[in-house]
Amino acid sequence: MIDEKSLTSEIKNIFPAEKYEKSAGKKERIVFSDPRYKAFTLDKRNFHPIETAKRERNICFIDGSNVEIMGGSNFSLAMIRVSAVFFQGNRHIDTKKDEFFALSNVKVDGDKIFYSTKIIGSQIIRDFSLYSFDETMKEGLFRFRISKSGECARKYAELAMAEKIICNMKKDDFIV
Known part of the structure; x- marks a missing residue:
């Protein structure tokens, strides 16, 4: 199972703090300088296991x-x-x-x-x-x-x- 706090902590180590945004009552997310990119909040509910196939993939x-x-x-x-x-x-x-x-x-x-x-x-x-x-x-x-x-x-x-x-x-x- 993915621990959301651990994942967020690891990402913070990779990206500098000024690239993060924290809004009142909202979770942290990465902010991109290019307006074409949209950031999504990292949430463990967005990660799903890959189902087992009937044959070897x-x-x-x-x-x-x-x-x-x-x-x-x-x-x-x-x-x-x-x-x-x-x-x-x-x-x-x-x-x-x-x-x-x-x-x-x-x-x-x-x-x-x-x-x-x-x-x-x-x-x-x-x-x-x-x-x-x-x-x-x-x-x-x-x-x-x-x-x-x-x-x-x-x-x-x-x-x-x-x-x-x-x-x-x-x-x-x-x-x-």
Whole structure:
């Protein structure tokens, strides 16, 4: 059973006190500076056990990494790896991976600057383009750094890997 006070105490050790809000008569909750995120009160009633299945479930863990190999203000070359590791119970049964490069450069269209990313060697994602002042990615008032294109390629590949895998999964299987 999860002890709510212990969990709250551990979270306080991770996050600084100024990120907490305590209203009169309300429980503590984390406050995010980004208005797109909504905090929920940690409550043990929101945690539920995973029901036992009639068969041993398959669990797939998907994770990726990206590193910028070289870059400048107008280009970025990143290497990306995404892996899916499958277990049945606690036994490893399979691994799938996709390794590729993402080469991004600046493209100007009228008065707008885009980051065009060419994907080299991936089996699961394709080229894409990002507007440098995208509201969800810009840094304060400024356009985001072109090096973030590699991070976007990794996230895109993680989702594409999950989409590819989910078609072969059975009821009660998990992707983490």
